[in-house]
Amino acid sequence: MNRRERLMATLRGEPVDRPAVSFYELNGFDENPNDPDPFNIYSHPSWRPLLDLCREQTDRLVMRGVAYSSIQPNPLDGISESETYLCNGSRITVQRVRIGDRLLTSRTRQDPDLNTTWTEEHLLKNVDDLRAFLAIPLPSSIGSLDTESVTRTEAALGDTGLVMIDTPDPLCLAASLFHMAEYTILALTEKALFHRLLEKFASVLLPRTEAVSEALPGRLWRIYGPEYASPPFLPPSLFRDYVNRYVQPMIGAIHRSGGYARIHSHGNLRAILDAIVDMGADCLDPIEPPPQGDVALRDVRERYGKDLVLFGNLEISDIENLPTERFSEIVKRALAEGTSGTGRGFVLMPSASPYGRELSALTLRNYEKILEIALAWS
Numbered sequence: 001m002n003r004r005e006r007l008m009a010t011l012r013g014e015p016v017d018r019p020a021v022s023f024y025e026l027n028g029f030d031e032n033p034n035d036p037d038p039f040n041i042y043s044h045p046s047w048r049p050l051l052d053l054c055r056e057q058t059d060r061l062v063m064r065g066v067a068y069s070s071i072q073p074n075p076l077d078g079i080s081e082s083e084t085y086l087c088n089g090s091r092i093t094v095q096r097v098r099i100g101d102r103l104l105t106s107r108t109r110q111d112p113d114l115n116t117t118w119t120e121e122h123l124l125k126n127v128d129d130l131r132a133f134l135a136i137p138l139p140s141s142i143g144s145l146d147t148e149s150v151t152r153t154e155a156a157l158g159d160t161g162l163v164m165i166d167t168p169d170p171l172c173l174a175a176s177l178f179h180m181a182e183y184t185i186l187a188l189t190e191k192a193l194f195h196r197l198l199e200k201f202a203s204v205l206l207p208r209t210e211a212v213s214e215a216l217p218g219r220l221w222r223i224y225g226p227e228y229a230s231p232p233f234l235p236p237s238l239f240r241d242y243v244n245r246y247v248q249p250m251i252g253a254i255h256r257s258g259g260y261a262r263i264h265s266h267g268n269l270r271a272i273l274d275a276i277v278d279m280g281a282d283c284l285d286p287i288e289p290p291p292q293g294d295v296a297l298r299d300v301r302e303r304y305g306k307d308l309v310l311f312g313n314l315e316i317s318d319i320e321n322l323p324t325e326r327f328s329e330i331v332k333r334a335l336a337e338g339t340s341g342t343g344r345g346f347v348l349m350p351s352a353s354p355y356g357r358e359l360s361a362l363t364l365r366n367y368e369k370i371l372e373i374a375l376a377w378s
Helices: 003-012 045-057 127-134 148-160 170-175 180-189 191-215 236-256 273-278 297-304 316-321 324-339 361-375
Strands: 060-064 080-087 090-099 102-110 117-121 161-168 220-224 260-264 283-285 309-314 345-350
Touching (some): 003 161, 045 361, 170 180, 170 191, 180 191, 220 236, 236 260, 273 297, 309 316, 316 324, 316 361, 324 345, 345 361
Parallel strands (some): 060 161, 161 220, 220 260, 260 283, 309 345
Antiparallel strands (some): 080 090
16 A cells, blocks of 8 residues: 555555554655755754655655635735845735824744744734724636646655645634734634624635635545634534534535545544534544643544544644653654544644744654554554
């Protein structure tokens, strides 16, 4: 069974020769150690053994968005400007949006030794900013679809893995406009107004999902953003309002083309698992173990394994910090719980990836141990 066959059998709930193993964002395809960009952390020699391991042995899942050639699905188009510059070695991007006499600004920072982007200033600060934002007209057309990034990557991957189409949900786009504190207050106290914002993004995302699904049938998708409505950010009662109401139609579009929808939600899951299953999700990640999450993998497998392919259950902090002997027991436990009894399928996977420029010897050894144990598992 090659790697692509293993992943597809897992999605379909069919028997596999062993559990699939994904290193999540790391796939040995997108990371280029030869790129001289000073912000490319993978150019450090410490990364090369792990990238080789990803390329040669993992069941590769390469994430791809799908762009439109004539427009971007973003209501800011045509009224915003941005500038990017270097400051003390960091890459700063400032966006300015003028709506009438109101100027909205956001600011992000990327540091050369960290593969992440920090939001230092969010675009919307208060309810008046939100009302102004809601007045921005949406694009009149979704434009023409460009699927080449997916098909070209699939051809390059061959039988070593799959492309996973990646999309936010309306909640992700809405919540990320605000600082987390302001977002939670608005989502709790201005529900009607917040639904208008979600509907605004859904009116672009749903047609986009329908068009992409029709053009690229039968693919695996990842939908990210539902965690913004999980405890402790919002009460579970709002999950169905802010997630199911908008994501279920996206999943329906994916299913109509024979595709598979994977819901991405970090942190606490116990109170929202029924809602995730009810909206028709096929897969769930990363199912973080306690204390990062609030439910054991064995319990999720026992109650929801017939409905969901489970992706997880390794914590990135354990990979980076635990002695390998102790970490090995965690890998074995995740494999045992993820494959116990009957269920649709399981993919062993970390919750995230290291983002520092230099990869430690311990981290590399623990990644090697994941594969060593999983490849021998039956």
